[in-house]
Amino acid sequence: MQSITSSDQMAPQFLRRVLLPILLVTTFALLLSGFALYWSVAQSNTISVERQLKSTELYIRAAVDELAQQQEMVAVWDDTVEEVRKAELDTIWLDANIGGWLHKTFGQDKVFILNSENQPIDATVDGQRVSPEAFSPFAPALHDIIMGLRGELSSRHRGHSEERASNPYLTSGKAVNDAHLLRIGDRPAAVSAMLIVPDSDRVTQQPGSESILVSIRFLDGDFLTQISNRNLIEDLRFSLYPDTKDGEVSVPFDSDEHERIGYFLWRPELPGTKILQVIGPSTALVSALLVAAMAFLVAWLWRTMKALGTAIIEIRASEAQAHHLAFHDSLTGLPNRACFEERLNKALLHNKAGEKVAVLLLDLDRFKNVNDTLGHHAGDSVVREFGSRLRAIIPSGSTLARFGGDEFALIHSGISNEQEVEALCSRIIDAVRRPFPVLGTEAFVGVSIGVALAPDASQDCHDLVRKADIALYRAKADGRDCFRLFTCLMDEAVRIRSRVEGELRAALRAGDELRVLYQPLVTAKEGRIIGLEALVRWQHPSRGLILPDQFVPIAEETGLISELGEWVLREACTVALQWPDFVVAINLSPKQFHHSGFADRILAIVQEAGADPHQIHLEVTEGILLDDNDVTQEGVRSLRSAGFKIVLDDFGTGHSGIGYLQRFDVDKIKIDRSFVQDLGQGDGAAVVRAIIDLAHAMKLTVTAEGVETAAQKDFLSSAGCNELQGFLFSQAVPREQIQDIFALTETCRGYAS
Numbered sequence: 001m002q003s004i005t006s007s008d009q010m011a012p013q014f015l016r017r018v019l020l021p022i023l024l025v026t027t028f029a030l031l032l033s034g035f036a037l038y039w040s041v042a043q044s045n046t047i048s049v050e051r052q053l054k055s056t057e058l059y060i061r062a063a064v065d066e067l068a069q070q071q072e073m074v075a076v077w078d079d080t081v082e083e084v085r086k087a088e089l090d091t092i093w094l095d096a097n098i099g100g101w102l103h104k105t106f107g108q109d110k111v112f113i114l115n116s117e118n119q120p121i122d123a124t125v126d127g128q129r130v131s132p133e134a135f136s137p138f139a140p141a142l143h144d145i146i147m148g149l150r151g152e153l154s155s156r157h158r159g160h161s162e163e164r165a166s167n168p169y170l171t172s173g174k175a176v177n178d179a180h181l182l183r184i185g186d187r188p189a190a191v192s193a194m195l196i197v198p199d200s201d202r203v204t205q206q207p208g209s210e211s212i213l214v215s216i217r218f219l220d221g222d223f224l225t226q227i228s229n230r231n232l233i234e235d236l237r238f239s240l241y242p243d244t245k246d247g248e249v250s251v252p253f254d255s256d257e258h259e260r261i262g263y264f265l266w267r268p269e270l271p272g273t274k275i276l277q278v279i280g281p282s283t284a285l286v287s288a289l290l291v292a293a294m295a296f297l298v299a300w301l302w303r304t305m306k307a308l309g310t311a312i313i314e315i316r317a318s319e320a321q322a323h324h325l326a327f328h329d330s331l332t333g334l335p336n337r338a339c340f341e342e343r344l345n346k347a348l349l350h351n352k353a354g355e356k357v358a359v360l361l362l363d364l365d366r367f368k369n370v371n372d373t374l375g376h377h378a379g380d381s382v383v384r385e386f387g388s389r390l391r392a393i394i395p396s397g398s399t400l401a402r403f404g405g406d407e408f409a410l411i412h413s414g415i416s417n418e419q420e421v422e423a424l425c426s427r428i429i430d431a432v433r434r435p436f437p438v439l440g441t442e443a444f445v446g447v448s449i450g451v452a453l454a455p456d457a458s459q460d461c462h463d464l465v466r467k468a469d470i471a472l473y474r475a476k477a478d479g480r481d482c483f484r485l486f487t488c489l490m491d492e493a494v495r496i497r498s499r500v501e502g503e504l505r506a507a508l509r510a511g512d513e514l515r516v517l518y519q520p521l522v523t524a525k526e527g528r529i530i531g532l533e534a535l536v537r538w539q540h541p542s543r544g545l546i547l548p549d550q551f552v553p554i555a556e557e558t559g560l561i562s563e564l565g566e567w568v569l570r571e572a573c574t575v576a577l578q579w580p581d582f583v584v585a586i587n588l589s590p591k592q593f594h595h596s597g598f599a600d601r602i603l604a605i606v607q608e609a610g611a612d613p614h615q616i617h618l619e620v621t622e623g624i625l626l627d628d629n630d631v632t633q634e635g636v637r638s639l640r641s642a643g644f645k646i647v648l649d650d651f652g653t654g655h656s657g658i659g660y661l662q663r664f665d666v667d668k669i670k671i672d673r674s675f676v677q678d679l680g681q682g683d684g685a686a687v688v689r690a691i692i693d694l695a696h697a698m699k700l701t702v703t704a705e706g707v708e709t710a711a712q713k714d715f716l717s718s719a720g721c722n723e724l725q726g727f728l729f730s731q732a733v734p735r736e737q738i739q740d741i742f743a744l745t746e747t748c749r750g751y752a753s
């Protein structure tokens with residue numbers, strides 16, 4: 001069954017494997033049973049013929065002995081001796097007791113009585129008394145027998161008579177006779193001659209003077225009919241020659257002197273042939289039925305095999321389908337990750353020396369926006385369209401796969417230099433920049449691409465994908481909508497990141513390496529401390545002091561930011577309790593807002609610490625304004641209604657602009673350090689002034705950070721800025737030193753006046 005695929009292929013296979021063996025076996029069985037039948041018919045015929053031959057032969061031989069036995073009944077008898085001695089024979093007595101009686105009783109054909117001189121004195125032929133002269137024609141044939149009986153040594157029959165005399169079963173001891181099978185004329189005959197002797201002592205008989213009784217029984221004619229009847233042999237006949245007619249058998253018939261007398265011929269009874277005639281038709285019928293059954297079997301097998309073949313084809317088709325499903329993405333029909341890995345392994349294996357295999361990982365930018373604003377159907381259609389745009393521009397022979405979501409991957413082999421890949425990446429980026437038509441509107445997405453080249457980056461499939469992923473990450477970090485080729489430095493950065501992650505996790509758990517410093521926030525006019533900003537530090541046991549810029553982004557990437565932020569909040573709350581007159585500001589990462597229930601947790605922590613939300617300022621960056629996520633918006637709203645003040649940190653560095661502030665509830669903005677630094681240059685002062693005026697128009701408090709010089713302080717103060725923060729007043733200090741800052745307050749006042 002290893003290769004049945006179609007009925008075209010099946011027919012010869014069926015012929016060879018099924019039809020031919022069945023045909024051979026059936027033919028062989030039929031031939032064998034035919035031969036067995038023929039053999040048993042022939043055998044039973046042969047046995048029957050042999051039996052008939054044997055019994056016929058015995059019967060004929062027995063005729064001679066019977067003849068002698070019959071003679072004895074009348075030849076060994078006192079009465080006969082006396083009767084034949086009479087000068088005048090009593091013919092009536094002789095007819096009644098000898099010739100006529102022997103014919104009537106035993107069917108003897110010719111009966112003669114010879115006197116002591118061997119002269120015939122009485123003759124009966126076919127039961128009729130005839131003249132004794134009738135013996136003459138038989139005299140020559142019987143001469144030797146008679147001579148033998150008389151004791152003539154020259155007679156060749158002498159031995160026979162002695163031999164017969166010694167056989168007690170044939171005749172009694174008193175009978176002296178000689179009997180033979182002879183040919184008389186053209187006829188086979190049993191001949192017996194017997195001395196007529198007395199059976200008692202009442203009559204005496206001189207030896208040598210006995211009369212002789214001669215009986216002849218022809219073995220054709222009547223005799224044959226008798227054998228036929230008794231032996232159930234049909235049409236037994238005698239012939240001088242073996243002139244068998246149709247269906248006859250012949251058996252040669254020799255005299256006692258081994259002279260061929262002639263042949264017995266008959267149509268033998270053939271039981272085998274009869275049986276064949278009887279069972280022949282039924283056997284033929286059974287054979288025909290057998291052939292029909294075999295034909296039916298063959299037809300059934302053919303149908304079954306065909307059905308089986310179809311079933312196998314169907315199974316193969318569904319296997320192929322299952323295989324396709326297992327290796328392809330259902331949305332785009334593109335190969336999936338499993339298929340991609342298989343092909344990448346092949347491409348790496350067959351990569352020629354001097355050529356490179358590029359693995360590109362592609363990730364749509366702002367795809368989440370499409371999903372969130374237009375729904376998942378729109379997202380799906382963007383993904384499909386993205387797939388077909390890519391297919392249209394990628395080189396033939398390369399493999400494009402979808403890993404899921406908006407993640408795609410490409411294998412491009414046979415590359416001779418990096419420029420080829422860079423050109424391909426640029427083409428892809430351009431193709432994706434065109435708007436995607438969805439649901440009657442247009443969606444704008446971009447694509448970030450990470451590339452890793454084999455064998456440069458790695459020769460291993462998984463390692464190559466991992467490195468392309470690092471490059472992709474870098475492309476996203478570098479502002480998205482661009483591509484990056486993997487370099488060893490990126491790998492190093494990743495390694496550092498993962499090490500930092502582990503250490504930061506441990507530090508958070510232990511809680512003794514992290515600490516919070518506080519930087520005062522002063523009023524612009526009076527220089528009075530009104531608050532403190534909590535800024536986290538990591539006192540690493542071996543690497544020393546690590547600033548937040550170096551580990552906060554890692555905490556954001558790895559999800560540790562929530563834990564870190566909450567830890568800082570708890571610390572800040574204790575400070576808030578200690579300095580109830582001061583506002584305490586903490587920094588929140590936009591990532592923290594993505595977790596549902598975030599706002600509730602913030603509130604819970606503050607309440608647990610016993611602090612007042614009105615005393616806590618939450619500093620968020622502009623990114624949060626762009627975040628359309630409902631969870632984020634809802635979180636900000638509920639925090640605000642709980643009494644927290646929302647401060648927009650690093651104002652001016654993002655893309656939000658003043659317009660965004662209108663639809664987003666904040667209480668205060670913090671002008672970014674860079675604007676303060678630029679005050680002395682160009683129209684820096686005009687920009688800051690405009691920001692302050694606009695914020696005031698929107699009833700927002702304005703803080704300026706990074707104030708390092710008195711000139712900056714003076715300008716900001718005169719421009720209407722409400723609060724100031726910077727090294728001019730104080731660096732961030734440990735909580736134990738907050739007390740000392742009061743001492744500085746006077747100084748601050750000095751600056752303010």
Ligand code: C2E
Pocket residue numbers: 519534535536547548549552565568586587588589619649650673705706707708725726727728732
């Ligand atoms: P930021 O919120 O803008 O914090 C002010 C940063 O400016 C602080 O840096 C502070 O030390 C520095 N600074 C203050 N005055 C001056 C000045 O006059 N000149 C100059 N050159 N710098 C000044 P720091 O502490 O290194 O913090 C860097 C940033 O890390 C913060 O910027 C904030 O975004 C983030 N950060 C700090 N602590 C946390 C935290 O607990 N959670 C989160 N999410 N972010 C934090």
Ligand code: CA
Pocket residue numbers: 533587619649
């Ligand atoms: Ca801040």
Ligand code: CA
Pocket residue numbers: 649650670672673705
């Ligand atoms: Ca800031």
